[in-house]
Amino acid sequence: MTETNEKAVIEKVVSELLKRGIEIDSKQTPNSLGGQKMNDFLSSTSTVPEFVGTREIGDTIGMVIPSVDPLILDKLHVTKKYPVLGILSARSGAGPHIMAMDEAVKQTNMEVVDIELPRDTKGGAGHGSLIIVGGDDPSDARQAIRVALDNLSRTFGDVYNSPAGHLELQFTARASGACHYAFNAPEGKAYGLICGAPSGIGIVMADTAVKTAGVNVLSIASPAHGTSFSNEGMVHISGESGAVRQAVMAGREVGLKLLTELGEKPVNDFPSYIK
Amino acid sequence: MTETNEKAVIEKVVSELLKRGIEIDSKQTPNSLGGQKMNDFLSSTSTVPEFVGTREIGDTIGMVIPSVDPLILDKLHVTKKYPVLGILSARSGAGPHIMAMDEAVKQTNMEVVDIELPRDTKGGAGHGSLIIVGGDDPSDARQAIRVALDNLSRTFGDVYNSPAGHLELQFTARASGACHYAFNAPEGKAYGLICGAPSGIGIVMADTAVKTAGVNVLSIASPAHGTSFSNEGMVHISGESGAVRQAVMAGREVGLKLLTELGEKPVNDFPSYIK
Amino acid sequence: MTETNEKAVIEKVVSELLKRGIEIDSKQTPNSLGGQKMNDFLSSTSTVPEFVGTREIGDTIGMVIPSVDPLILDKLHVTKKYPVLGILSARSGAGPHIMAMDEAVKQTNMEVVDIELPRDTKGGAGHGSLIIVGGDDPSDARQAIRVALDNLSRTFGDVYNSPAGHLELQFTARASGACHYAFNAPEGKAYGLICGAPSGIGIVMADTAVKTAGVNVLSIASPAHGTSFSNEGMVHISGESGAVRQAVMAGREVGLKLLTELGEKPVNDFPSYIK
Numbered sequence A, B, C: 001m002t003e004t005n006e007k008a009v010i011e012k013v014v015s016e017l018l019k020r021g022i023e024i025d026s027k028q029t030p031n032s033l034g035g036q037k038m039n040d041f042l043s044s045t046s047t048v049p050e051f052v053g054t055r056e057i058g059d060t061i062g063m064v065i066p067s068v069d070p071l072i073l074d075k076l077h078v079t080k081k082y083p084v085l086g087i088l089s090a091r092s093g094a095g096p097h098i099m100a101m102d103e104a105v106k107q108t109n110m111e112v113v114d115i116e117l118p119r120d121t122k123g124g125a126g127h128g129s130l131i132i133v134g135g136d137d138p139s140d141a142r143q144a145i146r147v148a149l150d151n152l153s154r155t156f157g158d159v160y161n162s163p164a165g166h167l168e169l170q171f172t173a174r175a176s177g178a179c180h181y182a183f184n185a186p187e188g189k190a191y192g193l194i195c196g197a198p199s200g201i202g203i204v205m206a207d208t209a210v211k212t213a214g215v216n217v218l219s220i221a222s223p224a225h226g227t228s229f230s231n232e233g234m235v236h237i238s239g240e241s242g243a244v245r246q247a248v249m250a251g252r253e254v255g256l257k258l259l260t261e262l263g264e265k266p267v268n269d270f271p272s273y274i275k
Helices: A003-028 A070-075 A095-107 A138-155 A177-183 A199-212 A241-260 B003-019 B070-075 B095-107 B138-155 B177-183 B199-212 B241-260 C003-025 C070-075 C095-107 C138-155 C177-183 C199-212 C241-260
Strands: A051-055 A060-065 A084-090 A111-116 A129-135 A159-162 A165-172 A190-197 A216-221 A233-239 B051-055 B060-065 B084-090 B111-116 B129-135 B159-162 B165-172 B190-197 B216-221 B233-239 C051-055 C060-065 C084-090 C111-116 C129-135 C159-162 C165-172 C190-197 C216-221 C233-239
Touching: A051 A138, A060 A138, A060 B199, A070 B199, A070 B216, A084 A095, A084 A138, A084 B199, A095 A111, A095 A129, A095 A138, A095 A165, A095 A177, A095 A190, A111 A177, A129 A138, A129 B199, A159 A241, A165 A199, A165 A241, A177 A190, A190 A199, A190 A241, A199 A216, A199 A233, A199 A241, A199 C060, A199 C070, A199 C084, A199 C129, A216 C070, A233 A241, B051 B138, B060 B138, B060 C199, B070 C199, B070 C216, B084 B095, B084 B138, B084 C199, B095 B111, B095 B129, B095 B138, B095 B165, B095 B177, B095 B190, B111 B177, B129 B138, B129 C199, B159 B241, B165 B199, B165 B241, B177 B190, B190 B199, B190 B241, B199 B216, B199 B233, B199 B241, B233 B241, C051 C138, C060 C138, C084 C095, C084 C138, C095 C111, C095 C129, C095 C138, C095 C165, C095 C177, C095 C190, C111 C177, C129 C138, C159 C241, C165 C199, C165 C241, C177 C190, C190 C199, C190 C241, C199 C216, C199 C233, C199 C241, C233 C241
Parallel strands: none
Antiparallel strands: A051 A060, A060 A084, A084 A129, A111 A129, A159 A165, A165 A190, A190 A233, A216 A233, B051 B060, B060 B084, B084 B129, B111 B129, B159 B165, B165 B190, B190 B233, B216 B233, C051 C060, C060 C084, C084 C129, C111 C129, C159 C165, C165 C190, C190 C233, C216 C233
8 A cells, every 4th residue: 555545544534533423522622621713603594582692612602681581580590680681601711701791891881690600611620601791771781792702712812721721811900890790809900810720730820929929819719619619729819900910920920831741731722812 | 455554554544543633532522411322231240239220321320229238328318218229320411310210209109318419421511410219118119210210211302412512301290209309399290491501591591481381480500509510501490281391392492593503403312202 | 445445444443443442532531530541741841849740640730839928828728827838739539649648648747738629530520639738848848749649559549440430449547637637537547438430339339338347437428418519429437447448348349340330341540459
């Protein structure tokens, strides 16, 4: 069999395997936080009026209920009962979605009324998310969900995945309602999130970050505290904008080195936004 | 092509595949709720007297302890201390197993004494299950476990999986002890379960379902309420049989459309039973 | 090569791959507890002073913070505030890491100040772990972490994995601080852990074990009690050394038979140490 023949056979075998469903697996849990490429596969033939859009990253879906049923509203676990609900829901990613919604509530009149963190990520070490915003105007709700979906390619920029774990860094110069709801961040002040998985890596990142710059430590989350039993260590920090950014970057540097010790260099799916 | 050539080609193909990263397991998590084909691989050579049977769907195993050790019974988390225990345990599936056991307790004198929902499904978005029934007669216990195992091919009928998530619908015209224990369903009345993952889909399904027909909303479960941090939104409903069925079917319709927006049409492993 | 030949080759390759599947898969998340081969891939070029070492089994990393930041120490969830922290963190494995750390605290002056169990194992049924020890001497902390890492090849010896679940057995003739912290084991006495997944298997193992020998039942853990919603049933036992060992071995025997009923014989990655 010639070299050319071999190549042809390999190609055929691969495509045969793909046909037999092995492609599904190769998308399954490529890394710890579900590092899939951004892709808006919104179908124009959708007949569900609640549907707003999706993003492939994190298996994210955005929806709006223009007038929620009173029986449902009564049983939903929301902090305030608005007639219009916007919903952002994902299999993988909590920080990125909360930061994206933080931007969305800044730009609209919607208010965060529920953030819940399933222990998901499709076999990874972290969380998925369910975020509900409430308001009085359906078009405002749709706008909020659209803004959140569009921000995901930014807020996933400092999520780094490897087969062994992941890192997540977030930063905003001015925290709004979503960061306040989820992380108790003081609104209007700079906020930073420094997270590593497996969780011990996040603890060392936190220590390094806080030693680097003078910031306030809001809280430390770990598998049994402030998470849904995810395998993450993280610190929530607040303070002066430059100091918070500097701390976040220092945490990222040490985290990348430590996670690399577990076998492979972690990679992000979108360009880093914290610099 | 000679035998030697074939071996060489196989070796090359394997290493090519490994390079391409296809080694990620084709058996692992084909879909969100572990959609495996039904197959009773009970081994007749088993020497464990407690063993009753297995089903491949959900990696389910059924067992009976004919006379439980008093020290164990004392520490088990059961609501009533019977000497005979029937155990149904699975990696994937909670609703299907609870509905199957609901049928089993109708047909026997066993009583549900424990239902616990691990956050499992082998990387999927939902639960596994541990269900314990108690009674006084070992042969009655074995019968209950057998009935439950046999009902799984029915109760998995409206579980729909896709790579991005899953839907689950359940309906009974007359709820019994398992539905009451797990979901607080009034016994003897019609009960319905409407569930979607990622969780936001389940919230929209719930809203649509309840708007469709006049039913009682027992509760809404979401990642932080009434689940074990699964990525599911679900509503438990009760009421008149026709209305409950109609609501469940309306929830299913919108759920299928929404989950399809996340890439692939969800499929069930067994024929739908709710119609 | 003719078209027919190609088809034949493809068929052979596919079946060869399927045959090799388990092997190939066993590098990814082949089984329920992440059964990877032991391999110390410590990089000598690491520039993070906190880094001590890794083990491929369980994606385990060991680190030491020689002088923890006071703001971090204040927010960490530790039972006692030492300036020096040793950290053992893993994606897969809780019992093995706790038993390994039990040995480490026997050999050093470090004290267990935190054990947290994430619901992890990369899609498997069990836990990962975060274990923090505190002390006053950084070199003592490094020694503790090194001892713990080195003990993993022993304490993973009775962890048995199959595609459907896993079993874990642990035994020590003299429990120390880590077993006491995590499982409430009386220090200085023999302690045994008998665990099976899916959880129902662990309940039957527990019953068999306790019927076999006269031991004290410390507690039973199950998906909703004493675990982080893992799909495990387990019993913690204490008492006379020979009796505890005998009970553990009896639990192992029945567990192997039951888990095998779910399709494949469970295998351990390291030699069994309980005999």
